[in-house]
Amino acid sequence: MITKGSIIFPDPVKHKIMMSENLKDFIKKLLDKDPTKRLGNKGPEEIMQHPWFDDLDFNKLIKKQIKATYIPEV
Secondary structure, eight states: OTTTOOOOOOOHHHHOOOOOHHHHHHHHHHTOSSTTTSTTTTOHHHHHTSGGGTTOOHHHHHTTOSOOSOOOOO
8 A cells, every 4th residue: 555555644623633744744754655765764863853753852751751641541
């Protein structure tokens, strides 16, 4: 599917799924048809530098100093 299909995002009103333009760009780049152009092809730093992660402190994440924004009920 990734090599032939197109990316269709859900309708935000109908499906109540809101996505920022940065998130859409991030998903599109992860699913690029050309594997040599896909985000992360050059290493994890490429993914970490995407603007969608601008608000994330990876050092705090690695040290487990960030609280989850959502914790599911078990």
